[in-house]
Amino acid sequence: MMPLKISILSLIFLSQTIPALSAKERCNPNDKKALLQIKKSLNNPYQLASWDPSTDCCDWYVVQCDPNTNRIVQFNLFSANISGQIPAAIADLPFLETLVFRKLTNLTGQIPEAISKLTNLKLLRLSYTNLSGPIPTFLSQLKNLTFLDLSFNDLSGSIPPSISNLPNLDALHLDRNKLTGSIPDSLGKFTEKVPDLYLSHNHLTGSVPRSLGDLNFTVLDFSRNQLEGDISFLFGTNKTIQILDFSRNMLEFDLTKVEFPESLTSLDLNHNRIMGNLPEGLSQLNLQYLNVSYNRLCGQIPVGGQLQSFDASSYVHNKCLCGAPLPPCN
Template sequence: MKVKMKMTLLPALTLSLFLFLSLPSPALSEPERCNSKDKKVLLEIKAALNNPYLLASWNPATDCCDWYAVDCDEISSRIISLTIFGGNLSGQIPPAVGDLPYLQTLVFRKLSNLTGQIPSAITKLKHLKMIRLSWTNLSGPVPSFFTELKNLTFLDLSFNDLTGSIPPELAQLTNLGAIHLDRNKLTGTIPESFGKFTGSVPDLYLSHNQLTGPVPKSLGNLNFTVLDFSRNQLSGDLSFIFGSNKTIQIVDFSRNMFDFDLSNVVFPASLTSLDLNHNKIFGSLPAGLTALDFQYLNVSYNRLCGPIPTGGKLQSFDLTSYFHNRCLCGAPLPAC
């Protein structure tokens, strides 16, 4: 009888032990990845922005590596990216962003109620590679202190209310791939130093500002890929930007007051997009344009004369690419 009882109890004890071991144990739960110092800083940023609903996931009871707009490094678990995009958020960029020492990417974008100036605390972010503060209502100058961020590869301050001149010190950044200062209220001239970048030669987006004067001749010494100076009040000669040895691909100099003879300009084989509309450019269209693989071309509203060269892609564009010139003629315009 006793033997039978022991045999009956054995499966029950085994099942109980299995169920006990299957219960979750607080001691065995996964530890929080988020660095406690970084978490504290993020909560300070949230408080400084008046605890917006956009950052509702920033709950101190949860792991900050799982929060919206935050990325942690897989090895160190330090915050390396803060990307706040869209939504109803008001206030100024909190200086506390400078207390995330491992940050590589900083984005505040499409936040129409974000105001104030760009805080100098950003200079503490020595690992920063990408900064995008765009489509906001940030005001004040373009800070020269960005030159302290030696690892910066991308600078986007477009679509803001920034005023003042372009700091020539930006040319000291040797790793930049692109500078976006377009769609602001910047005044003054393009810095002479922008023709003296060492290391990387960045794409320059300076359109939709109030820049004046000639483009510095120094820019002709570099091989740019993209130049967009459209919708400013720039003047003078631009022919030095081109040449058979250049590698420029996209050029938009439209809606300025550029005034030079286009007849003998040699365009590089790399050029795929050329927009010169609404200037005071004169002369004729050079025959060399027929050799280029254009994706876009617009020379309308200038003072050009003579026949449009035949061949290549020049006749594939409609008359809007050529009209309103002094005496330009030939397909797609009326015959000469």
């Protein structure tokens, strides 16, 4: 009976250990191969030291596996000492939903077309790098994107009109680049969601397309460009805008009869050529921030609401604006 007992114990042991051994390596071999190629392309940086081919890639730093499929769904490389370009092998991670290359000042080159193959992407953040070249039109193929951040780079050229073909976009960050040309009319033609738009600190010119007045934006930051003309069509009592920043442009219109929505909490129009009076409606708003300095405004600052809670710097250097917190009107 002893040999039989040993045999049964052996079977029990094997039945317990074999699944454990197979479960140990969760990582998909194709994903592991792609990640190792990415590591090689980036010259084996210290931040990827955990990427040991003898270990499970689902346990590696920077990446994350889906618990159900065990496919790589997140790649987040942040503040690493790497140099070179975004590796083409990133295209061989087809299940990626999040892709981040951020605060990598030695990351250069253009945004690679390999990214166009990542059709499952929901979040794409390539920011605080030295990426250059144009914003590629192929980004409009990534229909699942909800967040696109290309800020703090050296991107140049115009904004591709096709960017409005992203139906699920909640936020678009193109700020702090070297973009030129006019704002495409298509940015007022998003068909599903209306994203927050951040276009500040570029070299954009021309007028703001009137099509933007057809949508209910929540955040518009177009500050520090060379935009001209009238943006009063962005306001109205039926709008939902909360934060609007068009400071340091060359806007020129009469503010007197503009009606503001109750939703507005932050308004920055400093350093433009805006004329007229401050509307009484501003005193009805629960403003957290206001700056209309360095314009051509006149008349008394309306009394009430939050308008007297801001200091004089919010109103200075206008043509003949007066009243608290500025000196009294004559």
